[in-house]
Amino acid sequence: MPQARNTDHDAHTHLSQAQLSEAHLSKAIPAEDRRTPDWEITLGDGPVIATAIHDGHTVRDSLRQWMAISEADRRREEDPLTGVLTTVGDVQVRVHASRFQCDLNRPRDLAISTNPADTWDLEVWQTAPPQSELEQSLAYYDRFYTTIGALVDAMTARWGCVLLLDIHSYNHRRDGPAAAPADPAANPEIDLGVTTLDPARFGDAVARFARELRATKVAGRTPDVRENVRYEGGGHFPEWLHATYGDKVCAISLEYKKVYMDEWTAQADIAVIENFRAGLRHAVDAVRGEFLRCH
Secondary structure, eight states, rough: OOOOOOHHHHHHHHHHHHHHHHHHHHHHHHHHHBBOSSSHHHHHHHEEEEEEOOOOOOHHHHHTTTTOOOHHHHHHHOOOOOOHGGGSOOOOOEEBBBBTTOOOOOOOGSOOOOGGGTTTTTOOOOSSSHHHHHHHHHHHHHHHHHEEEHHHHHHHHHHEEEEEEEEEOSSTTTTTTTOOOOOOGOOOOOEEEEEOOOOOHHHHHHHHHHHHHHOOOOOOOOBOEEESSSOSSSSHHHHHHHHGGGGGEEEEEEEGGGGGGTTTOBBBBBHHHHHHHHHHHHHHHHHHHHHHHHH
């Protein structure tokens, strides 16, 4: 006669494995690198990382005096509230610093923009910041990539491969608050940037992921979810992940159209944000098994 399962023992064993996993990550990412003025990393047990590297709005006090860009213009070109969506990840990375202080999604030599053509024709600086300020911003850039490298090293060692959600948003009313929005044919509500992942290994998972995003209504409608519509690549961050880790990382760059807010007033529609988050959670749940079987 088969023995009854000791469910208390099973629960204890599962808890111990989760605790061991988090302890492994905590050793790789010490507390001082998890909570900084510039970012916050929340550790958990599982193979899914969710990042919001353009969510932040803060700028160092010592750097503000050199800026020409207004706070309203800066906020409009950031990705407000994308950090809310990172809660779907087992590990969550939310950047507090503004992309205009230093852009983590650009190569190091372009991370501090001096050309308005790179910033939607906005003048970021009154005059060039002093070298000491530039060095401080680049030190932040280097520390971020070192920290994320240690995180991904630890997680790929634990799981074999990981799913990384690189979450962003984009403006679709650039002609002004009273003008017509951009053509929906070229601007899906969710654009999945999947040019840097291995399609042979992860193509099926991406297709399931997209189907689940479409299956969750947004403001009562089926959202328009497509792949690689607006950008040829997701930017430097996913390109760096692919170059460094190859098929150990499935990086999906999600660009959410700012239908969840008024990009000119920054007024948010909480219900739409929650719809997007629910859809993203369902999509993660649908593909999680793929990343639990990598070893």
